[in-house]
Amino acid sequence: MAILVIAEHDNTAIQASTLNTVTAASELSGHGAGDVVLLVAGSGCAPAADAAAKIAGVSNVLLADGPPQDNALAENLADLVVGLAGDYSHILAPASTYGKNFLPRVAALLDVQQISEISAVVDSETFVRPIYAGNAMATVKSADATKVITVRTTTFDPASAEGGSGAVEPVDAGSDSGQARFIERTESGGERPELTTARVIISGGRGMGSGENFDLIEPIADKLGAAMGASRAAVDAGYVPNDWQVGQTGKVVAPELYVAIGISGAIQHLAGMKDSKVIVAINKDEEAPIFQVADYGLVADLFKALPELDAELAKIL
Amino acid sequence: MKVLVPVKRVIDYNVKIRVKGDNTGVETANVKMSMNPFDEISVEEAIRMKEAGTVEEIIVVSMGVQQCQETIRTALAMGADRGIHVKSDEDLEPLAVAKLLKAIVDKEAPELVILGKQAIDDDSNQTGQMLGALLGWSQGTFASKIELDGTTAKITREVDSGLETIEVDLPTIVTVDLRLNEPRYASLPNIMKAKKKPIDEVSPADLGVDTAPRLQTLKVEEPPVRQAGVMVDSVAALVDKLKNEARVI
Ligand SMILES: Cc1cc2nc3c(=O)[nH]c(=O)nc-3n(C[C@H](O)[C@H](O)[C@H](O)COP(=O)(O)OP(=O)(O)OC[C@H]3O[C@@H](n4cnc5c(N)ncnc54)[C@H](O)[C@@H]3O)c2cc1C
Ligand SMILES: Nc1ncnc2c1ncn2[C@@H]1O[C@H](COP(=O)(O)O)[C@@H](O)[C@H]1O
Secondary structure, three states, X not given: OEEEEXXXXXXXXXXXXXXXXXXXXXXXXXXXXXXXXXEXXXXXXXXXXXXXXXXXXXXXXXXXXXXXXXXXXXXXXXXXXXXXXXXXXXXXXXXXXXXXXXXXXXXXHOOOOOEEEEOEEEEOOEEEEEEHHHOEEEEEEEOOOOEEEEEOHHHXXXXXXXXXXXXXXXXXXXXXOOOEEEEEEEEOOOOOOOHHHOOEEEEEOHHHOOOHHHXXXXXXXXXXXXXXXXXXXXXXXXXXXXHHXXXXXXXXXXXXXXXXXXXXXXXXXXXXXXXXXXXXXXXXXXXXXXXXXXXXXXXXOHHHHHHHHHHHHHHHO | OEEEEEOOEEEOOOOOOOEOOOOOOEOOOOOOEEEOHHHHHHHHHHHHHHHOOOOOEEEEEEEEOOOHHHHHHHHHHHOOOEEXXXXXXXXXXXXXXXXXXXXXXXXXXXXXXXXXXXXXXXXXXOHHHHHHHHHOOEEEEEEEEEEEEOOEEEEEEEEOOEEEEEEEEOOEEEEEOHHHOOOOOOOHHHHHHHOOOOEEEEOOOOOOOOOOOOEEEEEEEOXXXXXXXXXXXXXXXXXXXXXXXXXXX
């Protein structure tokens, strides 16, 4: 039986999280599970389905295009997936707010215990997943007939967006439960790279002192082409928008370079960034726990260090 | 209306987690336990709804070992009205918890169930959505704002790209994010009063639910430890390391 991956997309383009999820699915194929089939559900999403068909490792794409699938309302999307589920041994979605929202509904309707946020595939029924904010790793084996899985995107490399030649097959877009209506989405967006895919991230914490002070990070982020992130304390204090939060309950990131400024390094923050390749910490408190995970630590007042850092980078970039 | 609030007893979020030597789980002996932080926020939200006059009764439910009654008492001391303890010495997976909650909803007929978005021990983030599906109800997950309006609720959700607002019909399931509110501390008089509030004890069998686990935990291990690196003494030295040693800029 084949593997169904539910694609995260914006009707036009496929989100990077889908590429990581396809890699997890391809690993399952390598362990004897079947072909990888992608479901693109949305409204006016044919362009996204065309893009999906080009992903390396995808055998074919199901296109469920219609108003009930607009804005990924969990009730409608879950019913659609349950209707398709009979043909698949595994159903995967990224462990983003998109996947986390609807996939447990699918699992419950199939009477299956979902396996959340896997970080490794051991075999077709055995998986590794972080628990306790990543302070322990559990290896679990599922006895359910269908394996319903969300995938921690940072631990699987993205599949190549080009090279595949899958066919796109339209399927019924299902019906509207009538119980929920989308009203609006406010994206903080901007010009910067997306946190979860950025090569470099600079995050500020409570030590930044105010939202205005994040201006000190801006020119440095510009020079490094970095995304900007934050600790929960900085978000809660209203310095920056909620979607900047990195951590157990925010985003999980693993860039090549993560710079933590005025962040103490609580376990809930570390849970979201400790898999970064190189970690830099700037903090005025030499006892701050963040230094225990930092490759390079600098004990300094950030109000002095940030302008200096900007000037040093200007010399070499 | 009636509101149901499930509260889980978990290892306190400040405790440093230690994996057991035999790799069967994490150390829980003599470890401080507390209410799941998200669930404190659910309880607080329900109390605010009651204070605003939109809610008449708040029922809290906790499932697990005998000491879950302490967690229920904490919620009662904050201001919930009564408790239900589903006693079980087995580990209950989210699917089992959702089925047990469905049985309680069928009996109590609340119009709203407010859950945490995730339990900080298993980090599953499933139970509320599963309960919504089993009941055939709508859902509003990861809520940072809940506005009740007669037969509907407007819910602001924290999503990866920012904030999303949806409207759902009641009855509904809401799972809460951390920024929804700041939970209160129970006052001493309220702690005393809570001792007299009723807690019903039931078993999974009473509720007719099979809670046999579907996942077998083969082992629990420490995550790979990160070696602490070096301290640098100036910004110039830092930039030099990043450029010439780590080669990331
Ligand atoms: C259930 C739960 C989930 C959570 N989820 C998350 C999460 O996803 N992400 C997250 O980040 N947190 C999360 N938290 C919160 C977490 O426990 C910490 O409270 C939070 O990470 C602290 O943020 P901070 O490091 O910015 O603030 P603080 O801990 O207050 O640290 C501020 C740091 O700034 C330094 N500093 C101050 N001034 C200066 C200066 N002038 N120059 C240099 N350094 C300075 C200080 O020395 C200090 O180390 C969660 C908590 C709970 C209970
Ligand atoms: N054993 C339990 N008792 C009561 N509520 C629970 C229990 N397990 C999970 N929940 C509820 O479900 C939410 C999400 O948990 P989870 O799906 O395990 O991450 C928690 O915040 C609680 O509101």
